[in-house]
Amino acid sequence: MTFTSDFASTRLSNALNYGNQPGDAVISTKAVFQSLSVDDQLAVLWYAYTEMGRSITPAATGAARLQIAAGLLNQIKQMSHAEQLNVMRDLAAKRNTQISRSYGILSNNTKLAFWYELSELMVKGFIVPMPAGYQLSRDGIQVLEAIKQLDFGQQITVLRQVVAEMGIDPFDD
Numbered sequence: 184m185t186f187t188s189d190f191a192s193t194r195l196s197n198a199l200n201y202g203n204q205p206g207d208a209v210i211s212t213k214a215v216f217q218s219l220s221v222d223d224q225l226a227v228l229w230y231a232y233t234e235m236g237r238s239i240t241p242a243a244t245g246a247a248r249l250q251i252a253a254g255l256l257n258q259i260k261q262m263s264h265a266e267q268l269n270v271m272r273d274l275a276a277k278r279n280t281q282i283s284r285s286y287g288i289l290s291n292n293t294k295l296a297f298w299y300e301l302s303e304l305m306v307k308g309f310i311v312p313m314p315a316g317y318q319l320s321r322d323g324i325q326v327l328e329a330i331k332q333l334d335f336g337q338q339i340t341v342l343r344q345v346v347a348e349m350g351i352d353p354f355d356d
């Protein structure tokens with residue numbers, strides 16, 4: 184029944200969309216995302232990717248951009264699953280590690296392309312998979328629903344802002 188899910192989504196997006204300014208949905212979605220646990224942040228990114236995957240073309244993410252992040256991606260590819268998960272948790276939690284600092288100097292679009300590529304590598308089996316039956320928190324489900332309500336441009340804005348703040352900026356004192 185679409186009635187139930189439409190009703191639920193409208194309620195969720197109303198709850199997350201304070202006011203009527205077009206930018207508000209982006210700002211509130213980002214704020215709720217950043218209040219999630221690190222694991223839920225990773226899970227929401229993954230689910231967002233699986234929902235958006237079809238709309239993002241590999242060409243659009245730019246081969247040149249990924250060239251810059253290739254060293255980093257290769258380094259992560261060589262790691263055990265447990266280490267890969269730690270790297271992603273460190274990035275989301277802004278822990279100061281060598282990888283978090285390398286990530287921090289990428290441009291915001293390259294950071295987004297980096298996460299996109301990690302997802303592609305997950306699909307190909309090179310990166311630790313989501314555990315089967317992972318239980319997303321209620322807030323996590325809300326954020327995901329809110330992201331789905333945004334138009335494509337707003338979705339990219341939210342995701343770009345969220346990944347932009349991950350990692351460590353080594354030039355930031």
Ligand code: 45D
Binds near residue numbers: 296
């Ligand atoms: O054991 O440059 C848990 C365009 C639980 C064009 C886990 C663009 C515990 C210009 C933590 C869940 C605008 C199109 C395990 C770019 C546990 C341009 C594992 C846009 C194992 C860049 C969790 C691109 C894991 C866009 C492994 C929109 C989670 C890109 C992994 C969007 C999550 C990219 C990952 C997105 C998520 C990437 C890798 C949304 C990646 C998401």
